Amino acid sequence: MSSAAAKKPRPKYLSLFALLFEIRLPAPAWVSGLHRISGALLFFPFVAWLLYLLDTSLASEQGFAHVHDHYLKLPLAKIGLLIFIWAYAHHFCAGIRFLLLDLNKGIALPQARMTSYMVFAASLLLTAFFGWRLW
Amino acid sequence: MVNRVVVGAHYGVGSWLAQRITAVIMAVYSVILLVMFMSGRPISYGVWRDLFAQGWMRVATLLFAVSLGWHAWVGVRDIIMDYARPDGLRLALQVITILVIAAYLGWTVQILWR
Numbered sequence: 001m002s003s004a005a006a007k008k009p010r011p012k013y014l015s016l017f018a019l020l021f022e023i024r025l026p027a028p029a030w031v032s033g034l035h036r037i038s039g040a041l042l043f044f045p046f047v048a049w050l051l052y053l054l055d056t057s058l059a060s061e062q063g064f065a066h067v068h069d070h071y072l073k074l075p076l077a078k079i080g081l082l083i084f085i086w087a088y089a090h091h092f093c094a095g096i097r098f099l100l101l102d103l104n105k106g107i108a109l110p111q112a113r114m115t116s117y118m119v120f121a122a123s124l125l126l127t128a129f130f131g132w133r134l135w
Numbered sequence: 136m137v138n139r140v141v142v143g144a145h146y147g148v149g150s151w152l153a154q155r156i157t158a159v160i161m162a163v164y165s166v167i168l169l170v171m172f173m174s175g176r177p178i179s180y181g182v183w184r185d186l187f188a189q190g191w192m193r194v195a196t197l198l199f200a201v202s203l204g205w206h207a208w209v210g211v212r213d214i215i216m217d218y219a220r221p222d223g224l225r226l227a228l229q230v231i232t233i234l235v236i237a238a239y240l241g242w243t244v245q246i247l248w249r
Binding site for chain 2: 096
């Protein structure tokens with residue numbers, strides 16, 4: 001009975017706050033979590049948004065001019081585009097990492113950590129590059 | 136594989152494989168499209184319209200859209216099964232997801248074969 005107070009309650013449910021600020025998640029966990037978040041964002045709203053842009057830009061010359069010269073020049077649209085590029089780049093890079101993990105490549109912890117940092121670096125560099133191209 | 140529950144999990148090897156195959160299809164399409172954009176001249180309406188007027192581009196884009204729908208179905212279903220516990224809520228969210236995917240595909244066909 002003396003150790004009752006020291007015994008940690010199990011199972012332990014982690015709040016979002018705890019996940020973000022109290023415990024340090026390893027890099028592969030961030031890759032995985034952000035892969036899920038980016039995937040959800042790509043499904044909604046980004047697919048709907050891109051279909052709207054494709055629809056408008058292909059419908060007529062005026063529609064194309066509206067999207068190309070006005071709509072996508074708006075700061076909010078540019079921020080949206082930047083978030084889309086990051087989400088796509090991260091989902092793409094992390095997805096390739098998962099495909100390799102499925103093939104038993106990079107399973108060992110040091111490699112798994114290293115490829116996680118590579119995914120972060122690659123997706124941020126891609127976002128910076130295409131963001132710069134678009135601006 | 137007898138004890139299948141409609142809102143259950145843990146028997147998704149087919150879905151798992153489909154998600155990976157559709158991922159590769161979308162990756163190939165993305166890279167091809169990206170290379171075309173990066174190597175090409177500034178895009179005007181004529182270039183844009185002519186690109187999507189070609190049969191192969193329409194079919195490739197449709198294949199991308201179908202892959203996306205299938206891939207997203209597996210992924211979003213995974214998310215729903217992880218976080219939406221009550222059966223009714225889970226079913227409702229899954230139905231909404233299917234309807235959204237169907238709407239996306241319908242819209243894509245409408246855009247491509249106008």
